[in-house]
Amino acid sequence: MENSMFCYQCEQTAGGKGCTKSGVCGKTPEIANLQDLLIYQLKGISSYAKPLIERGKSVDKEIVKFVENALFTTLTNVNFDAEVHVRLLKKSQKVKESLRAQAPEGQYPDAAAYNLSDTREMMLKDSVKAGIMYDQNLDADIRSLRSTILYGLKGISAYGHQARFLGYSNEQVDNIYFLGLEATTNDNLTLEDMIRMTMRVGDMAVQVMKTLDEANTSIYKDPSPHKVNVNIKKGPFIIVSGHDLKDLEMLLKQTEGKGINIYTHGEMLPANGYPELKKYKHLVGNFGSAWQNQQKEFDGIPGCILMTTNCMMRPRETYKDRIFSTGVVGWDGVKHIPVLKDGTKDFSEIIDKALELGGFKKDEDEKQILVGFGHHAALSHAEDIVGAVKKGEIRHFFLIGGCDGARPGRSYYTDFAKMVPKDCIILTLACGKYRFNKLDFGTVSGLPRLLDVGQCNDAYSAVRIATGLADAFETDVNSLPLTIVLSWYEQKAVADLLALLSLGIKGIYLGPSLPAFISPNVLQYLVDTFDIRPISTPEDDLSTSLKQAK
Structure with a gap:
């Protein structure tokens, strides 16, 4: 049982149908099944939250944040650490119980009534009922739209997480997590209802991107055209990958005057266009190419890598000691930099490691591309x-x-x-x-x-x-x-x-x-x-x- 899984949430899924033995992304059946159970818990939480929202009550922002981060954790190439998933599952049960106590009497789906088992082994046994294909009798089009809604919400959660980290959020977006997830468990909804909810998720995707745009441009100012060097420079360095501009900014502040070059990587490239980030002289350019080439490009490099959001692949042993994760990202055995109580992060460990590794020995000729x-x-x-x-x-x-x-x-x-x-x-x-x-x-x-x-x-x-x-x-x-x-x-x-x-x-x-x-x-x-x-x-x-x- 524990050696099988079913996941078809990304484009590279096996045979264009679904990964069943292990994920093409590197996800093990254990992680896949814990993620299924976590989503099942979020659906249960949402079933209790929906009637509260309909009665005009706001869901506690800590619960919104938990659901947002849990959704984001299950997105492709974000987190492959089983311990993290077990911790989130235990927290989900507490959240569920607190909402269950407030929700009105009524008929709730199995996902709401379910109570989490105590051990990881039992959780994995329970996860079977949380699988996408568990209900064999479900109409194929309803299953398709439920999946589309869920994956749209996972995408929204990534942007919502990014905006919230900068202190920005949107009440309608906060509510769509619960309303959308509840719709994926609701057997009373017709095909038309599901199509309407899918479009509503689209509306909220626009809203969350607007909120994030406002956060990024208010704090880091409007991007303007900027030439970015895509070749390497001599000296110690840290490569910052992902999407979270605040992580990059905190690292730039903490590395100022230390002789460390900072490179963006992957989706962090556009950061070079923001006035409040490009003002740092030690933000020297962009390293490498797209995320899927990271294993080859990071292979044995004499510097450090910080993964801030998704697109992390199984680290090779040649750089596992110098790649760090933060935010919701994680991989078993990779050092994680937590957020402190005051909302800051202490990057001294990655800074010390970058200095110790010494960096590139010489400059390459500059090659520039335009962003912004x-x-x-x-x-x-x-x-x-x-x-x-x-x-x-x-x-x-x-x-x-x-x-x-x-x-x-x-x-x-x-x-x-x-x-x-x-x-x-x-x-x-x-x-x-x-x-x-x-x-x-x-x-x-x-x-x-x-x-x-x-x-x-x-x-x-x-x-x-x-x-x-x-x-x-x-x-x-x-x-x-x-x-x-x-x-x-x-x-x-x-x-x-x-x-x-x-x-x-x-x-x-x-x-x-x-x-x-x-x-x-x-x-x-x-x-x-x-x-x-x-x-x-x-x-x-x-x-x-x-x-x-x-």
């Missing part, structure tokens, strides 16, 4: 852009972005970007950009042809740019000369996609493969309603986009 085209920077050029389109100098815009992964079919995105005609602009965001962001695209009409909008949560920024341009052209987003080409990998991409759909954006190309949790009928609904298109070949998709634009 958030909505503020991009829209400051709106008049020039509109003028250039009206003059026929800019023909079309392509937003090529999303989550990257290791599957070979992902060369599509590189090929597509290379084939985009010279009179078109490419907007990009999230780590999908590592497929092409070091290529030289030159300029068109005085503007860089490649505009890096930021992290995956900056899908909000891309929407702001699109709506800003639509206003300038006195039209709507779907009438713009704009094609969106998305790559998906994990659950934040699900939240991003639902966000775009909830805004009524149509004709999105999605790849490299379609989610295993989308049933044929649900896919047909998305195609009929939103004209979603699975990617084909770069040549055909490009030619279709440009033909339709005429």
